[in-house]
Structure formats: C-alpha cells, structure tokens
Amino acid sequence: MPCLRSLRLAVAVASLTGLASAAQAADWNLATPYGDASFHTVNTKQFADDVREATDGELDITVHSGGSLISHGEIKPSVRRGTVQAGEIFLSILSNESPVFELDTLPGLAGSYDEAWALWQASKPVIEELFAEQGMKPLYAVPWPSQGIYTDIALDDPAQFEGLRVRAPNINTQRLTENLGGLPTETEESDIPTAFSTGRVDAMITSVSTGESMAAWDYVSHFTDANLWIPKNIIFVNQKAFDRLDQASQDALLEAAAQAEQRGWEASKADMAGSAQALEENGITISEPVDAVAKALSEAGDTLFQDWESRADDRAKALIEEYRSNIE
Ligand code: PCA
16 A cells, blocks of 8 residues: 555654744734834834745744833844844944944934945944844844934033933933033933932933923923934844744844834934924924034033043944945
C-alpha cells in the first residue's frame, strides 16, 4: 500500500507545516507613554494595523497608549528584557546613556524639518548600534514640532526666567532652563495638567502639539515660538522577538515601519500647523521671541552646546560633522 503510506506522510507533513506556521503567529504588545490624542499615537496605531493587514494577522501588535501598560521610564528596560516586544519613547530621555541621544535636543543644530531629517539620517546608524548593544532594534523615528515656551504672561524680558518653575520633558530642557535662571522640573506629558493645577509649575517647554493635547489654555496664555529644537520619538523592538518572526513577517514589519516613518514626519508638519491654530482659537497668543529674550535663549543655548561638547566622545562629535557636511 505504498500509495496510502505516501498519502499519510503527505497529510502528516501538511499538518506539521500547519503547526509550524501557527506557532509563528505572534501577538505583540507595544507600549507608548503618549495618549490617543497625539498624532504620534495615531501613527503608531496605523503602523500596527498595517502590520496586521500585511501579515494576514500573523503578527498582531496591540498598542498600549498613555503609559497604560508601562510608565515611560520603564518602557525601554521592559523591551530590553522582552517583557513587551515593542515600545515607543521620547528618544532624548536616554541622554544620560550617550551624548548621541542628545543630538536632537541641541539648540541651533537642526531648526527645520529638513535639517531634523538630515540629523536623523546621520545619527541613525550609531543609534541602531547603541540599541543593538542592548538587544534591541529601532524601527523608525518621528519628530515632534519644534519646542517653545508656554507662560502665563507675555515673555518680553529675560529677567522673567529668574525663579520661573518650568516643566521640562528631558534633561537638556532642564539644563536650558537652569542656564536661563529658571527652576526646571521633569514632568511626563500626561502629568502636565496636574503639575499646573497643583501649582508645581508656572511654565512649560514643549511643542504646539502637546500644548493642544494637554489643553494648555487652561493654565497659560502665551506661547513663545522659540524653535529650540526638533526632538523625536523612537519606536523599537526586542531583537529576539524580531528574530523569532518568519521572514515574511519581518519584511512586512520593516516595510510598515518605513511607511510609518514617512507618514509620521508628514503628520508632524501638519499637526504643527493644526495645533498652532487650535491654540490661538482657544486664546493663546503665539509670538516669536522678542530680541532680548532671543539673545538670552541663544546665550543659554550656546552654554548648553558647549557643555555637550565637553561631554561628547569623538563618535558623537563626528556625527555632527557628518550632519553639517550633508546639509551644506
Ligand atoms: N511633547 C512631548 C515631548 C516633546 C513634545 O513636544 C512632551 O512635552 O513631553
């Protein structure tokens, strides 16, 4: 009965293959600190949907927004351990790990989206290396609109920074605040309303996007469009979880990531315009820094830059050279 035998064999092989592909199907979790109102989260959820569709549901990524699964500071350690497979963070919260993670929060370096893109292209290989050393793989990065200063008074004199309690999202924003004579407090985006309502802060440095998502008009009246820098979020995965995917799913994930990156940069530009309009409609006055404030910001920025140079290794400094030669 050779025929029956081979048929049995064929059935066995087919069911084994079936089992193997069922075992490759993966349910992933992706943790982000940012809420559903953020264009970043909209983009990240679209990325997850695209991956699900491109893999016919074989790779199903659930996005946990607003820090609901893991707090911001714990996201990278959790992806590193593999407790969650993927995460999104504000890249510059890693600045104590390497001066390379500070590059997108250095004043005067990249002041437009084109320059921010060139800076990302220059720094990406080293950022990938730094993540790889910890068993992780960056997928894509998306910028926030440029950072400015929210106050409850018109900012027309640098002396107003003296003793001003400023909410800051990362270390360089804290340093800049100190250089201006202010008192920085690091606060997560989601804690901004509480920080203002409990009187912990008088002012904040962030983008028009976060100002809109956090209803800045409830606490402040002015936005000084200082264009300090254009910082990014980074989306990354646990390398072992990535390696466990079959080739088709890996390819689909990387393709969806490339699209998410492009879409995210465009979304950031669109959100910059839309959020500025929303702020104004809700009564916030938006203006460029007056000369005296611009001068103080530029001096405080220079000090910040010099501090960075004194901390930075040759590799980090070389990235700045490469970036500068690319934009010339
Ligand atoms: N919004 C985030 C990061 C930078 C930004 O524009 C925040 O303020 O926390």
